[in-house]
Amino acid sequence: xxxxxxxxxxxxxxxxxxxxxxxxxxxxxxxxxxxxxxxxxxxxxxxxxxxxxxxxxxxxxxxxxxxxxxxxxxxxxxxxxxxxxxxxxxxxxxxxxxxxxxxxxxxxxxxxxxxxxxxxxxxxxxxxxxxxxxxxxxxxxxxxxxxxxxxxxxxxxxxxxxxxxxxxxxxxxxxxxxxxxxxxxxxxxxxxxxxxxxxxxxxxxxxxxxxxxxxxxxxxxxxxxxxxxxxxxxxxxxxxxxxxxxxxxxxxxxxxxxxxxxxxxxxxxxxxxxxxxxxxxxxxxxxxxxxx
Amino acid sequence: xxxxxxxxxxxxxxxxxxxxxxxxxxxxxxxxxxxxxxxxxxxxxxxxxxxxxxxxxxxxxxxxxxxxxxxxxxxxxxxxxxxxxxxxxxxxxxxxxxxxxxxxxxxxxxxxxxxxxxxxxxxxxxxxxxxxxxxxxxxxxxxxxxxxxxxxxxxxxxxxxxxxxxxxxxxxxxxxxxxxxxxxxxxxxxxxxxxxxxxxxxxxxxxxxxxxxxxxxxxxxxxxxxxxxxxxxxxxxxxxxxxxxxxxxxxxxx
Numbered sequence: 450x451x452x453x454x455x456x457x458x459x460x461x462x463x464x465x466x467x468x469x470x471x472x473x474x475x476x477x478x479x480x481x482x483x484x485x486x487x488x489x490x491x492x493x494x495x496x497x498x499x500x501x502x503x504x505x506x507x508x509x510x511x512x513x514x515x516x517x518x519x520x521x522x523x524x525x526x527x528x529x530x531x532x533x534x535x536x537x538x539x540x541x542x543x544x545x546x547x548x549x550x551x552x553x554x555x556x557x558x559x560x561x562x563x564x565x566x567x568x569x570x571x572x573x574x575x576x577x578x579x580x581x582x583x584x585x586x587x588x589x590x591x592x593x594x595x596x597x598x599x600x601x602x603x604x605x606x607x608x609x610x611x612x613x614x615x616x617x618x619x620x621x622x623x624x625x626x627x628x629x630x631x632x633x634x635x636x637x638x639x640x641x642x643x644x645x646x647x648x649x650x651x652x653x654x655x656x657x658x659x660x661x662x663x664x665x666x667x668x669x670x671x672x673x674x675x676x677x678x679x680x681x682x683x684x685x686x687x688x689x690x691x692x693x694x695x696x697x698x699x700x701x702x703x704x705x706x707x708x709x710x711x712x713x714x715x716x717x718x719x720x721x722x723x724x725x726x727x728x729x730x731x732x733x734x735x736x737x738x739x740x741x
Numbered sequence: 742x743x744x745x746x747x748x749x750x751x752x753x754x755x756x757x758x759x760x761x762x763x764x765x766x767x768x769x770x771x772x773x774x775x776x777x778x779x780x781x782x783x784x785x786x787x788x789x790x791x792x793x794x795x796x797x798x799x800x801x802x803x804x805x806x807x808x809x810x811x812x813x814x815x816x817x818x819x820x821x822x823x824x825x826x827x828x829x830x831x832x833x834x835x836x837x838x839x840x841x842x843x844x845x846x847x848x849x850x851x852x853x854x855x856x857x858x859x860x861x862x863x864x865x866x867x868x869x870x871x872x873x874x875x876x877x878x879x880x881x882x883x884x885x886x887x888x889x890x891x892x893x894x895x896x897x898x899x900x901x902x903x904x905x906x907x908x909x910x911x912x913x914x915x916x917x918x919x920x921x922x923x924x925x926x927x928x929x930x931x932x933x934x935x936x937x938x939x940x941x942x943x944x945x946x947x948x949x950x951x952x953x954x955x956x957x958x959x960x961x962x963x964x965x966x967x968x969x970x971x972x973x974x975x976x977x978x979x980x981x982x983x984x985x986x987x988x989x990x991x992x993x994x995x
């Protein structure tokens with residue numbers, strides 16, 4: 450059996466015959482994802498409690514619009530032209546927008562891969578989908594079609610920014626599955642938001658992160674940072690055995706094994722493809738600034 | 742330098758919470774209402790237009806639910822009585838203290854899908870003063886406001902069309918006057934809300950010293966709401982409210 454034919458899951462090959470990974474490691478990314486998911490869920494509940502005068506004191510009771518960095522982006526036009534924010538958007542959303550931009554400049558869209566609760570939610574549903582159809586999961590859409598569909602989210606971004614700028618209202622809240630996910634129980638969510646959330650839940654059982662790939666306007670903006678981010682995912686072609694473990698594990702279906710530096714606009718900096726995780730060889734797929 | 746998983750976890754947490762902490766230290770972090778303007782109570786200062794022929798003028802888009810009719814009358818130089826007539830609130834005793842956010846409650850009897858609220862006030866002020874504002878599709882103006890605008894303002898054809906399609910006849914409507922300052926006293930359980938003032942706290946028997954310990958400085962004007970104070974100081978309203986509520990509850994238990 451050649452190295453290229455080694456099946457997934459049984460790969461033990463390492464540079465010099467050694468295995469880099471040993472023992473059970475804590476999935477730090479999962480811990481961070483759960484933390485942010487729980488934090489946002491608690492803030493959403495606390496916001497509702499505050500309106501009843503029963504808020505938990507030590508926890509923020511801000512509305513979700515105030516702690517969503519995408520709110521800053523949709524409000525930019527109004528802020529520049531009139532000096533005001535779109536209704537329901539606060540300074541905090543603007544500040545978070547700057548913070549996430551700075552983060553993306555360094556390490557790419559880590560917000561998507563590590564923080565975004567809707568991304569995490571889809572990922573967790575995907576684990577269930579992977580059990581339902583282990584072979585077909587995340588491969589339902591032909592690669593060629595999929596490649597073009599990935600640009601849909603830029604259309605969504607333009608639509609959201611344009612309509613928000615011209616209407617001066619946070620109209621996307623009526624379609625936003627993130628808002629629907631954390632507010633479905635409040636009665637404040639539009640039926641369109643609930644329908645889209647339902648579609649995201651359903652498609653997450655067949656595809657990894659479907660909303661992130663095809664529709665997320667925020668992911669579209671952060672994805673651009675992949676072109677010039679400081680720390681990039683790089684593949685050492687001199688040590689790579691072309692086992693494609695990196696390709697198979699990438700939630701965004703990026704073909705990591707075909708390039709030296711990953712600049713794909715869909716990368717979410719989850720680090721699943723790296724030598725710390727899927728890649729069986731040490732220092733072969735890494736996030737770095739320097740040359741390999 | 743290579744970024745490993747634990748580096749990334751650390752970077753994410755440091756960027757987000759570090760960034761928030763720094764902006765809080767500079768009093769920039771604000772998750773509550775109150776808008777991008779500054780001040781509170783009678784000291785409300787809305788943002789101004791930055792460019793164009795209206796540069797320097799107060800922007801009606803910055804009117805928030807916490808703005809009282811008195812604030813608006815003063816800032817945009819619209820006679821208070823005219824505002825009261827426009828919104829059918831001529832009989833309200835303290836019209837100057839009536840807040841835009843209270844309109845929803847006042848017009849609670851409107852039919853579904855028709856709303857008169859803060860957006861309606863923004864539209865009224867913008868049309869009355871001739872200042873630019875994107876008219877909201879989902880908010881309506883009382884017929885009385887439309888009549889005043891048609892008589893007093895220089896309206897474009899589009900604006901007249903908007904008014905004709907977004908007016909509500911309130912003549913037969915029973916307007917629910919919100920009980921802003923007395924609701925706490927009439928309630929069996931005293932609850933601090935967004936419109937609770939420091940004066941209310943003193944009236945309920947919370948000692949001034951205890952309030953000052955919680956807010957970390959001298960008691961501000963008694964007419965100032967706790968919420969406005971928290972916004973002005975960049976503090977978490979929910980947190981302060983919980984601490985003060987505990988003091989109020991403790992008084993009730995004695």
